[in-house]
Amino acid sequence: MTKVICTVDKIQPLTSGVHQVLLTPQQEVQFKAGQYLQLCITDQDKRPFSVASIPGQQQLELQIGGAVADQYSGQALAHLQSNDTVTVEVGLGQAFWREDSHNPILLLAGGTGFSYVYSIAQAIAAAGVKRPVFLYWGVRHEEALYHMPELQQWASAHHDYRLVPVVQSPSDNWQGRSGLVHQAVLEDFVSLEAYDIYIAGPFPMVGVVRDAFLEQGAKREQMFADAFAYI
Numbered sequence: 001m002t003k004v005i006c007t008v009d010k011i012q013p014l015t016s017g018v019h020q021v022l023l024t025p026q027q028e029v030q031f032k033a034g035q036y037l038q039l040c041i042t043d044q045d046k047r048p049f050s051v052a053s054i055p056g057q058q059q060l061e062l063q064i065g066g067a068v069a070d071q072y073s074g075q076a077l078a079h080l081q082s083n084d085t086v087t088v089e090v091g092l093g094q095a096f097w098r099e100d101s102h103n104p105i106l107l108l109a110g111g112t113g114f115s116y117v118y119s120i121a122q123a124i125a126a127a128g129v130k131r132p133v134f135l136y137w138g139v140r141h142e143e144a145l146y147h148m149p150e151l152q153q154w155a156s157a158h159h160d161y162r163l164v165p166v167v168q169s170p171s172d173n174w175q176g177r178s179g180l181v182h183q184a185v186l187e188d189f190v191s192l193e194a195y196d197i198y199i200a201g202p203f204p205m206v207g208v209v210r211d212a213f214l215e216q217g218a219k220r221e222q223m224f225a226d227a228f229a230y231i
Contacts, residue, residue, distance in 0.1 A: 001091045002029045003040075008080055009059060014146035018065035018112055021080055023088065024058060031055055032096035033123035034116055034198060036226065037062075039076055040087040047076045048092065050200065052115035054123045060090070063146075065112035095198065095224040097123055103196045103222065104132040106189075108209060110181060110201025111139060118147065120198055125154055125161075133158075134188075138166045138181025138201075142174050164188075182209040192218035199225040207231045 006023035014020050031037075033054050038046040052061040064073050064080075080086060097120045105124065107117035114137050121135055135155075139145055145165050155163040166181040167174050177184050182205075185192075192213050199206050206227040214220060 001089055002027075003087065003089050004029055005085050005087055006060065007085055008083060011077070011081055014063065015065075015144055018063055018144070018146060019077055021062040021064055021077075023060045023062070023086070025060065025088075025090070026085075029060075029090045031091040033119045034096040034224070035091055035093040036116075038089040038092060039079065040089065041076065041079050046089065047072065049076070050113070050116040050119065051090070052118050054119055054126060060088070061115075063112050063115040063118075093226045094229075095200075095226045097198070098196060098224070099123075099127065101196050101222075102131065104194055105129075105134070106185070106192070106195045106197045107133070107135040108181060108185060108197065108199050108201075109135075109137050110205045111144070113200030113202075114147070116200035117198060118151075121151075121154055121161075125158060130160060133161045134164065134185075135162070136164045136166060136181050136185055138168065138184075140168045142167045142170060142176075182212055186212060186216055189216065192216045195222065197223045199223065199227070201227075203227050203231050 004025045004027055006025050009024050010022040012020050036048045036050045038048050040046050049062045052063050064077050107120055109117040124133055151163050155161045166177040166184045170178045197218055199209055206225050
């Protein structure tokens, strides 16, 4: 873990409820794809956010979401908006991408848990991984599917990669999968035994996904989510 001061370069909305934040560390930092950082609002008040960028990139990207009434993310965003520099702790979490594994990979995200799997997906592509990679992203409404052009390019550039967006409450115009994202996975895979599985989203969702995937043959030692430490 490295504590570092970062310049706040850019804050812009990705959707009505999600903001992209770009930070430039004032010194070199090291982390693994899938790890998170803590935004130090004070020495006692530290708030974790997944890093959406990958190791080696100049900037650290965060995707901060939540309803207007969500004080947790709202206060963090306000701190970033009102300061030219902020202090962060980088390189936290045990659910990082296991680069030395040769298993096919399943990435699953609910909501802004997407920033976690986005980092891993980019790192997989940058490393030239040739084995199957499936990315499932569940949202409540299709308007929340930010970064879709980048994801579609990621999938189309690698024939072993597959992108599956799943919308829980779709509009009449939605032509993709609908319902709960983990149910889409259960429908698509007879067994999850062979897969390394990376999961991010609200804690209650992660717990449901873990239990359902174990019943579908997933191996607990091949399932990764920082939420597992709390549920």
